[in-house]
Amino acid sequence: MAQHTTPTGSSSVLDQCTLAGDVVHRIMHIAGALRHYQDTDLAQLGLTPAAARALHQLDPDHPLPARDLAEQLGCDRSNVTALVDKLEQAGLVQRRTDPADRRLKTLVVTDTGRRVRDEVHRVLSDSRLLSGLTQAELTTLRDLVWKVSDGGCPEEC
Amino acid sequence: MAQHTTPTGSSSVLDQCTLAGDVVHRIMHIAGALRHYQDTDLAQLGLTPAAARALHQLDPDHPLPARDLAEQLGCDRSNVTALVDKLEQAGLVQRRTDPADRRLKTLVVTDTGRRVRDEVHRVLSDSRLLSGLTQAELTTLRDLVWKVSDGGCPEEC
DNA sequence: TATTGTTATACTCTATAACTATA
DNA sequence: TATAGTTATAGAGTATAACAATA
Numbered sequence: 450m451a452q453h454t455t456p457t458g459s460s461s462v463l464d465q466c467t468l469a470g471d472v473v474h475r476i477m478h479i480a481g482a483l484r485h486y487q488d489t490d491l492a493q494l495g496l497t498p499a500a501a502r503a504l505h506q507l508d509p510d511h512p513l514p515a516r517d518l519a520e521q522l523g524c525d526r527s528n529v530t531a532l533v534d535k536l537e538q539a540g541l542v543q544r545r546t547d548p549a550d551r552r553l554k555t556l557v558v559t560d561t562g563r564r565v566r567d568e569v570h571r572v573l574s575d576s577r578l579l580s581g582l583t584q585a586e587l588t589t590l591r592d593l594v595w596k597v598s599d600g601g602c603p604e605e606c
Numbered sequence: 607m608a609q610h611t612t613p614t615g616s617s618s619v620l621d622q623c624t625l626a627g628d629v630v631h632r633i634m635h636i637a638g639a640l641r642h643y644q645d646t647d648l649a650q651l652g653l654t655p656a657a658a659r660a661l662h663q664l665d666p667d668h669p670l671p672a673r674d675l676a677e678q679l680g681c682d683r684s685n686v687t688a689l690v691d692k693l694e695q696a697g698l699v700q701r702r703t704d705p706a707d708r709r710l711k712t713l714v715v716t717d718t719g720r721r722v723r724d725e726v727h728r729v730l731s732d733s734r735l736l737s738g739l740t741q742a743e744l745t746t747l748r749d750l751v752w753k754v755s756d757g758g759c760p761e762e763c
Numbered sequence: 764t765a766t767t768g769t770t771a772t773a774c775t776c777t778a779t780a781a782c783t784a785t786a
Numbered sequence: 787t788a789t790a791g792t793t794a795t796a797g798a799g800t801a802t803a804a805c806a807a808t809a
Contacts, residue, residue, distance in 0.1 A: 468744050470731030473640060475751040477730075480637030482755075483630060499799060516767065528800060530769055544768095552767040552808045573634075574627030579754060587625050590750045593743060594632035597736060598639075656776060673790060682778060687792055689776095701791095709785045709790045 483578055490572040494565060495539065501569045503532045504541060509558040509566065514547065518556060541565055640735055647729040651722060652696065658726045660689045661698055666715040666723065671704065675713060698722055 484498075491501040499522075506521045507513060515533060519526045533556060536542040541562030547553035558566060579587065641655075648658040656679075663678045664670060672690060676683045690713060693699040698719030704710035715723060736744065 467731065467733070468741070468748060469733030469736050472736060472744060472748050472751060473731055473733050475748070475755050476633065476637055477640060479751060479755050480633055483634060497798065514767080524799085525801060526768065527770080527802080531799090550767090550809070554768065574624065574630055576624070576626030576630050579626050579629060581753060581756070582750070584625070586750060586753070587629060589746060591625060591629050591632070593739070593747045593750070594629060594636060596738060596743070598632050598636050599738065654775065671790075681776085683791065684779080684793080685777060707786070707790090711791065 479578065486575060486578070487572055490575065491569065494568055494572070496565075496569070497535070499528075500532050500535045501572075503529070504536055504558070504562065504566050505569045505573060507542065507556055507558050507562075507566070509563045512545070512555040512557045514553040514555050515544075516553070536562070539565075636735065643732060643734070644729055647732065648726065651725055651729070653722075653726070654692070656685075657689050657692045658729075660686070661693055661715070661719065661723050662726045662730060664699065664713055664715050664719075664723070666720045669702070669712040669714045671710040671712050672701075673710070693719070 488498045491498055494501065496504070503518060503522060506518060513521075515529045516526060518533075519529045522529070533542060533544065537544060541559055543557045543559060544554045545557055547555050579590075582590065645655045648655055651658065653661070660675060660679060663675060670678075672686045673683060675690075676686045679686070690699060690701065694701060698716055700714045700716060701711045702714055704712050736747075739747065
């Protein structure tokens with residue numbers, strides 16, 4: 450890290466308490482707690498967080514080339530190799546060379562992988578942290594987070 | 607990772623669409639996007655994410671022993687050493703041995719550190735992702751996330 | 764030539780264990 | 787003996803660059 454000199458006249462204003470900034474801080478705090486619970490539970494399934502999320506992204510009914518998994522995970526192709534290595538060694542995924550384009554290796558979820566993936570999904574959907582909200586509050590919160598993440602209509606699900 | 611055998615009779619039920627589970631997924635998605643923006647902006651300040659968050663935790667007006675910073679960051683003492691090394695090399699923080707207990711080293715934020723910390727705070731409060739919400743929706747969202755994170759009353763801030 | 768998957772390599776973040784200097 | 791900070795080390799995650807096989 451380089452020696453730091455004073456940036457252009459930054460004010461010392463502490464706008465800690467803007468409404469939106471406060472929401473951002475709280476969301477990050479909640480997400481951190483959620484991730485902590487998730488990672489602990491994923492470890493009990495014998496999976497590292499990244500491997501579990503890779504398995505979760507795979508669709509058992511529509512095998513995917515590794516390139517596409519990398520894109521879905523938002524990481525480089527080179528990382529997928531190690532993740533799939535782990536999943537393959539655990540018997541959850543199989544690599545199959547695509548006969549139509551032998552450069553591609555499609556990732557097939559095994560029967561065991563299917564079951565573990567369901568458990569991973571359960572872990573990633575665990576909502577014990579939201580248990581303090583009423584059903585009405587949950588619905589309101591869902592609509593708001595959907596609006597933020599711009600995911601379309603909640604009814605589609 | 608160990609060879610995986612079938613766990614106890616797990617159902618193949620796809621409860622992807624429970625209300626609360628959906629909210630959890632969305633929160634994680636939003637938090638990931640927020641973190642992506644934050645880490646990019648923090649890098650432009652010449653700071654790694656962890657170093658920036660360490661600086662952010664420090665109170666310029668109330669120097670803190672490294673042990674307490676570790677606790678606030680939720681990580682081990684041993685990691686704080688490297689983080690503070692970076693901050694000290696960047697001229698943002700100084701280590702001072704506590705004369706009352708020479709085992710302690712208190713972390714003093716320099717004048718430059720104060721200014722950079724303000725910028726870090728601005729980055730961590732950046733709410734461009736929430737710009738699609740009305741003021742009323744923001745207020746509702748704040749109340750809900752406060753209730754989830756059980757942080758007390760919003761008015762205190 | 765361009766693309767896929769792989770390998771080699773490096774950096775960040777985090778944890779554990781052992782060491783030191785203080786108390 | 788107990789605690790604070792440090793060091794050494796290891797694992798996980800992610801990135802870039804170069805390579806072999808294939809298109």
